[in-house]
Amino acid sequence: MAGSIAISVEGGIARLVLTNPERRNAISSGMWRALSAFATEAAGRADIRMAVLRGEGELAFSGGADISDFDAARSDASGAQSYDDLVEAACAALEALSFPTLALLRGACVGAGAALAASCDMRIAADDAFFAIPAARLGLGYDPRGLPRILRVFGSHGARQLFFTAERLDVHRAHEMGAVDLIAPAAEVEAAAERTIQRIAENAPLTLKAAKLAIRAAESGAGSLLAEARRATTLANASADYREGRRAFAEKRAPRFSGS
Known part of the structure; x- marks a missing residue:
């Protein structure tokens, strides 16, 4: 089956590349x-x-x-449900990661690709990027489990525009909606994204974890997440990294966080 995910980890940063260029990086099962x-x-x-x-x-x-999957994997209602389960499992698992996630967007960010980008904490885009959810052009029902992440990122107005018109949403309009954190010219977007990536990776991991949990708890209203965020905050406040951060501030140097 076409397509793969190229994964590398270096310097604390996991980099995942959707690799299916013949199909505009369409995502297979x-x-x-x-x-x-x-x-x-x-x-x-x-x-x-x-x-x-x-x-x-x-x-x-x-x-x-990847539409080429659909005849085999999504040819009827039962197959569609199983396929939607795959998509939802992947998006939900990425959302639940304890560390920050960032989507670097160039060109098309369509359908399930938009859902995947919305599963990330941040989005940095080239000025040639665009979003679209063409479900209404295909006649398929969009999994309701995926709607909260689209609403969270694009807002209710943006979600209606994406679903009802099935037309492209320009990256600048998406930025106005708050769906995109930063836009850069296509020739500069890699460098712009890398500056943000390195800045995040240099920060205290336990603080980032506690902050992400607190944000998710506030967005979802889930009491279990709030309790988890409180525990994570307590751990951060008792950590060696907090002591290192205080020392580095006093010594006017960059902190060296270990995640402990």
Whole structure:
């Protein structure tokens, strides 16, 4: 089956590349499974401080789910449910990661690709990027489990625009909605994204974890997440990194955080 996820980890940063350029990095069933597998494994790794997702090449983050899968994997209602389960499992697993995630967007970010980008904590985009959710052009029902992440990122107005018109949403309009954190010219977006990536990766991992949990708790209203965020905050306040941060501030130098 076409497509793969290229994964590398260096300097505390996991980099995931959607690799299916012949289909504008469309995401196959195997690629959804690989994303879930990465999230499961990464959840137990102390050497990863953040993850970055991008598409191979310059034309697309992702053109969406790989339609060539559909005749075999999504030919009827039962198959559609199983396929939606794959997509939801991968997106939910990425959202649940304890460290920050960032999507670097170039060109098309369509359908399931938009859902994947919305599963990340941040989005940095080239000025040629655009979003679209063409479900209404295909006649398929969009999994309701995925709606909260689209609403969270694009807002209710943006979600209606994406679903009802099935037309492209320009990256500048998406930025106005708050769906994109930073736009840069296509020739400069790699450098702009890397500055943000390195800045995040240099920060205290336990603080980032506590902050992400607190944000998720506030967005969802889940009491279990709030309790988890409180525990994570207590751990950060008792950590060696907090002591290192205080020393570095007093000594007017950059802190060296270990994640402990």
